[in-house]
Amino acid sequence: MAGHHTITETERQVENKLGGLPINFTATAAVSNIFRGATAVRNQLERTVLRPSGLSWTAFVVMWVVWVWEPIETRAIASEGGFSKATLTGVLTTLEARDFVTREKSPLDGRLVLVRLTDAGRELMENLFPKFNAMEEEIVSGLTADETQTLATLLRKVTQSIEGND
Amino acid sequence: MAGHHTITETERQVENKLGGLPINFTATAAVSNIFRGATAVRNQLERTVLRPSGLSWTAFVVMWVVWVWEPIETRAIASEGGFSKATLTGVLTTLEARDFVTREKSPLDGRLVLVRLTDAGRELMENLFPKFNAMEEEIVSGLTADETQTLATLLRKVTQSIEGND
DNA sequence: CCAAGATTGTTCGGGTACGAACAATTAACA
DNA sequence: TGTTAATTGTTCGTACCCGAACAATCTTGG
Numbered sequence: 406m407a408g409h410h411t412i413t414e415t416e417r418q419v420e421n422k423l424g425g426l427p428i429n430f431t432a433t434a435a436v437s438n439i440f441r442g443a444t445a446v447r448n449q450l451e452r453t454v455l456r457p458s459g460l461s462w463t464a465f466v467v468m469w470v471v472w473v474w475e476p477i478e479t480r481a482i483a484s485e486g487g488f489s490k491a492t493l494t495g496v497l498t499t500l501e502a503r504d505f506v507t508r509e510k511s512p513l514d515g516r517l518v519l520v521r522l523t524d525a526g527r528e529l530m531e532n533l534f535p536k537f538n539a540m541e542e543e544i545v546s547g548l549t550a551d552e553t554q555t556l557a558t559l560l561r562k563v564t565q566s567i568e569g570n571d
Numbered sequence: 572m573a574g575h576h577t578i579t580e581t582e583r584q585v586e587n588k589l590g591g592l593p594i595n596f597t598a599t600a601a602v603s604n605i606f607r608g609a610t611a612v613r614n615q616l617e618r619t620v621l622r623p624s625g626l627s628w629t630a631f632v633v634m635w636v637v638w639v640w641e642p643i644e645t646r647a648i649a650s651e652g653g654f655s656k657a658t659l660t661g662v663l664t665t666l667e668a669r670d671f672v673t674r675e676k677s678p679l680d681g682r683l684v685l686v687r688l689t690d691a692g693r694e695l696m697e698n699l700f701p702k703f704n705a706m707e708e709e710i711v712s713g714l715t716a717d718e719t720q721t722l723a724t725l726l727r728k729v730t731q732s733i734e735g736n737d
Numbered sequence: 738c739c740a741a742g743a744t745t746g747t748t749c750g751g752g753t754a755c756g757a758a759c760a761a762t763t764a765a766c767a
Numbered sequence: 768t769g770t771t772a773a774t775t776g777t778t779c780g781t782a783c784c785c786g787a788a789c790a791a792t793c794t795t796g797g
Binding site for chain 2: 786
């Protein structure tokens with residue numbers, strides 16, 4: 406998938422449509438490649454590692470965050486995972502039904518909910534994360550170690566620049 | 572949002588959980604930053620440019636692909652946009668109801684469906700894309716021109732490496 | 738010609754995904 | 768101390784999002 410047409414073909418087409426309006430194609434290329442990349446990486450990890458365990462991408466991210474930081478408040482999970490609290494409520498309900506996590510009210514602040522893994526959830530992650538990481542390694546295997554780090558750094562810059570100016 | 576904990580903190584936690592199993596944290600950092608970046612970029616563009624026009628991210632991607640390449644077959648839209656044909660069916664139905672696109676059967680192959688923009692759809696894109704591109708430019712404004720291009724190149728490498736070995 | 742196989746877009750079911758409105762709870766401040 | 772403001776997780780409505788099954792259509796081999 407992704408890209409039956411070359412970049413120059415697309416640029417020429419867009420210039421035709423807009424009749425000479427100045428467009429920053431480098432910015433477009435960067436943004437659209439972030440998305441192609443994210444989609445490709447996600448699909449690959451879902452197909453090869455997650456689906457056999459019956460976890461969606463988002464469910465895995467939630468499991469991972471809870472695994473590392475439990476007990477953790479839901480607002481922190483949403484923040485770390487990068488999705489809304491409304492989404493998180495649904496995913497947590499699914500994971501609770503499958504007996505991978507538990508929810509409990511915080512004794513210190515009645516508004517907060519604390520999330521933990523069950524034994525089954527912990528066992529799942531101990532088995533799953535090494536496989537997940539092996540596939541992550543394979544995914545960046547076309548890059549040198551330096552390039553991999555550069556990629557992470559540049560992406561972090563973009564993210565921070567967006568989240569900085571609210 | 573994103574990252575209340577430093578990278579080293581997280582690494583130490585994961586090592587505790589797995590008891591010394593070798594983990595490639597550089598790969599994890601790259602993959603997770605692709606997602607943080609993609610989410611941040613998408614949310615920013617939706618909030619600032621797309622929502623005022625009533626378009627979702629996916630709807631905009633579909634509109635953009637059709638705008639550039641119309642008439643275009645649905646399978647090509649899905650491929651260019653990076654989502655499944657099942658997803659595309661729903662989005663096209665939405666866009667058709669809003670009178671932004673039309674569907675017609677291909678006269679040459681009865682299985683294919685050709686998609687075009689309506690005049691309203693074309694007008695929308697001529698107005699919207701320059702604004703979208705201006706925000707894209709702002710999003711990568713924390714990077715030099717060289718860095719922006721490096722980012723795109725590295726992401727393309729990752730995507731191609733995944734899509735190569737099917 | 739014609740049957741077996743491949744391809745396309747749609748439908749269906751289950752699971753995200755998010756903004757807005759909401760009730761419960763805590764914090765702020767006069 | 769008490770009333771207002773802020774914060775949290777859930778609910779609701781709408782819109783994705785995908786795999787699998789499907790009917791319609793085209794291709795292929797004989």
